[in-house]
Every structure is written in C-alpha cells, then in structure tokens.
Amino acid sequence: MTAILEVQQLKTRFKTDHGKVAVVDGVDFVIRQGETLGVVGESGCGKSMTSLSIMRLLPSNGSPEGKVLFEGKNLLELTEKQMQKIRGNEIAMIFQEPMTSLNPLHTVGKQIEEAILHHRKISREEAKKRAIDMLKAVGMPRADEIYGEYPHQLSGGMRQRVMIAMAMACDPKLIIADEPTTALDVTIQAQILELMQELKEKTGTSIMLITHDLGVVAEMCDRVIVMYAGQVVEEADVKSLFEDPKHPYTIGLMNSIPDLEDEREYLETIPGSVPLTHQMPKGCRFAPRCSKAMPVCHEHPPELLSLDDHKCRCWLYVEVDE
Amino acid sequence: MKSLKKFLRTGLGLIGALIILALIFVALFANQIAPYDPNAQNYDQILMPPNAEHIFGTDDLGRDIFSRVVFGSQVSIKAALISVGIAMIIGVPIGLFTGYYRGFWDEWVVMRIIDAMQAFPFLILALAISAVLGSGFGNAMLAIGIGFAPSFVRITRGQVLSLRNMEYVNAAKSVGVKDMRIIFRHILPNALGPIIIQATLAMATGILAEASLSYLGLGVQPPTASWGSMLNQAQSLMSVAPYATYYPGLAIFIVVLGFNLLGDGLQQFLDPRTRK
16 A cells, blocks of 8 residues: 655644744654554644644644655645645545534535535536535435535534535545544444545545544554654554553553443543643653653653554663663 | 515614615705705894794704704715725725734734824824815815724734634635635624624714814815714804704714614624524
C-alpha cells in the first residue's frame, strides 16, 4: 500500500505570553491508502493541533514546521490558494461538535452544495442532485426534504451525518475525523462509526481518526499512534497495541477503561495531568506521572525506538550500559 | 412573498413597519396631504392654538404647524436613511475585515483611530466634521454618517471576532471555501442581527442629530422645515405656545418607536429558529 500522507518532524509552535511553545513537537507518522489511523491521547496532548496543522487551519498565532507530504507535495509549502483546492477536495475534515459545525442560517443542502460547487465545475441542479445523493448515502431518511431543512431542525446524530456527507461530497482521499462521536450518545456513536466504516470500504478513502476512546480505536483502526504532550510515544498496528502495549502511558490508558467482566473495585487512573507546554520536564515527558520511572527518565528524553512491530518512546526498552 | 408573510406574523415588527410605511407615505405625498405651504407666513394668525383651520395650530410666524410636520417628515426620513447608510457603508466592511484578519492594522491602526473618534461626544465630532466640510444638508449627513461609523465598526467587529471561531466557519474552511465567501456568506449574515438593531437605533439618533445640526445652522437651512429645527424654535415659545412643541416632538417619538419596533421584528425574523 502506498503512503497517502507522510508527516515528518512536524513541529507546531504557538506564540503565547510564555514565549513560543511547541504544542506538537516532532511528530512523525504515515497514513497509507485505504487505511484508518487512530490518534489517541488525553485532552491537551496535541492531537487536534496535529490535524489542524495538516489542514493549515491553525489559529493565527500558531505556525507549523517540518514536512506534511500529501501524495508527495509538502502542504506546508503551498500557497493559501493551492491549499484551498486541497481542502475538501483531497482532504476533508469532520469536526467534534455537530451542533455548531453547521451554519444556522443556511439549509443543510446548500452547505453540502457549497463544497461541491467550489471544487467541481457542475451546474446547480447537478450539485443539488449530488447533495441529495450524499444525504442518502449517509443513511438519511427523506433526503429530499432534509435537503431544504435548517440545522436546528435536525438531531445531533443527523447533523453529524450531514457533516460526513459534506466531507465525503467531493470524494476526498483522506478524511480527518476529530473526535467525530464524542458529542453523541452511545447508540448514535455506534451508528456513526458503522457508517464511516461502510463509506470507507465503499470509497477506499483513508481516515485519520482522532479520539480519546480506545474502544473506538479497537473497532475502527488499522494502526494507532499514541500521543502524549505533543509527541508520539507509541505506534503499532491495532492488534499488537491491544495485545502487548509497551509504553507505560498506553498501559495506563488501557487500565483506565472500565470492563464489564472485571471485578475491580476502583478504576485505575493515571495520576496527575499532561504537563503545560511551557513547563515540559527535562527528561521523559511522562516521567513525573509514570509508576516505572527510573533516574534516567528524569534526566534524558528518550528516543522513539523501533521494537519489532512497535515503535515506543521509553527508557524501559533501552539497554543502558552504565 | 412567503417570507413577507412570516415577517408580518412577528407582531410588533408589523406595527413598526406600518409606522415606517406611514412615514414614507406622508413624505412622498406631502404636497397632497399638507393643507398649506409649509413656509407661507401669515401674520394675521400668529401663535394660534389648534383650531379647525389649523389643526396643529400656527407658529410665531403664522406658519401652519401641521403642514410643517408633514414636510418635515421628508427631511427626517432622508436624515435617517442617508446618515445611517453612510455609516454602514464605511463601518460594516471595516469591521468585517479587521475582525476577520486581525493583526497589526486591526489592533494598532483601525481600533485606535476609532477609540480616538469615540473619545469625543458624538455631536462634537459631527460638529467638527461639518465645520470642516461646510454647512448644508449633504455635508451634515456626511458628518453624522462619519460620526456613526465607529459604532458600526465596533459592533460588526465584535460579532466577527466571535463568529470567526465558530466551528461552522472552520468547517467551511475545511471544505476549501475562500475567505471572501466565508466573510460574506457565513459570517456577515450571522452578524446581521445586531447590526440591524444598531442601524435602527442609529436612525433614531440620526433624526435627532440632524435636528441639532440644523438648529446650529449647519444642517437644513431655514425656512425648510425639519422636526428637530421646529422643536428647537418652539422651545423659546414654551410658555406662550406649548402646543408648538407637542407635534414635532410626537412625530419624532412615533418614528423613533417605529424604527425600534421594526428592528426588533427584523431580528426575530432573521433568526431561523423563530422563523418557522
């Protein structure tokens, strides 16, 4: 399988009152054609900023460095105009909040059409037909009527379907879904995930799925990267990640999932929270919260190591010669 | 037509619209409605209280107050529309672009100029501008318009600042929509409600500001009738002929109320949640 997106040493910095801080710090990963890559991590560890860097939709005080190669082109070097041709057409995005991702003043049909008319040279009628087809494709009943309805007339799940229809309207090669199901209730979550899976199989697009829900990862993804404090700490295919998690952070994340069969009295948690970007620890960024931390962890930052089918950023897997 | 019906259903907005329509009607057909020439002086009938011949009475020069109120509507409606029109043409685009693009021009140039302009009382600013431009109705309108512009910049910019971070703006960007289209199709319509409210309020203030400038000799030149100048002239006659202040005052009150009700109605109408 060929790589569709290659992110190399992506470093996104923000100008803040504390000077320039890097919220994404040297991230590398690859998404291959037709593959679903899961990006997992706590709130504030740089998942969303990574995706916004790829799309070049960062707030104005943020600037990305490194390389984002999409089909060989470095997106970070394109002009805004060239980028607008890529957004929606080649890479599309699904946002977290279906309640606010649609403009309340336009009908949903018009908003789907907008994407189509912008990228395809087709007439309004054809665009309308395509929009209705898309609504049907995302499993909307009464697609013809929904076309003329306003977002406030739809439920959260239906709005998220509309967002997916919008994202898929121009057959993008990559869809970045930023916590697409977080704001939905559980039964709707399952439906939306199923729909995404179905559409992916039909169209062969790649998906970058950002989530903090390991259950979603297990269900949807082929490969996973685990992010912590702006860095990739572990990368593996989904099976080996769940069977044999390496990084203490990943292990901690897995232990904090409730399990029906388990009779634990307390749910395990990872103590503390992600360090602030301007107060990063000197050594390993996870060391202050890690139960297995060794002296070296607090002194030197570990490299991302390749261990057979895993990549892992941890001193536990380094033979240290003292 | 369908949306017109929906608008009419908003109730208070309908009353406002009727008042404004009545105003427009009176202004258009002033010649037919007014029984006398508004500027004709009749020294036999000075300071007559309201009677059968002069239903609103006459002023100190024997002019028929009803006719002057009727003709004054022309000046007032022009003052309201032109001054606010100028203010919006200047203010709204500046607010849209500075709010959307932010940065140096927004923060250090445009907003500081606006701070400086708003540091002066509105009327002083308008006075200063019309002193530079010279007297006359057109220049007075320009002066009032420029004086109003900062409040439109501020209110538009404030709206844009919050709207530019809405997820649907990001969502539109993520499907490749261009900045201009985002500004005019996604942001402006959502920002319109407060701008329209501001416009209706400003129209009311515009009528008053025109009257003030006219009184000071910088606006409408006598003997042309405008409500504000009539009020100002009648002020010195308060003890002899209080009725001379009633009618222009009442006219201003009703029209200002009409603009405000219209603004409320429009706001309700523009919100799709209440449109259904």
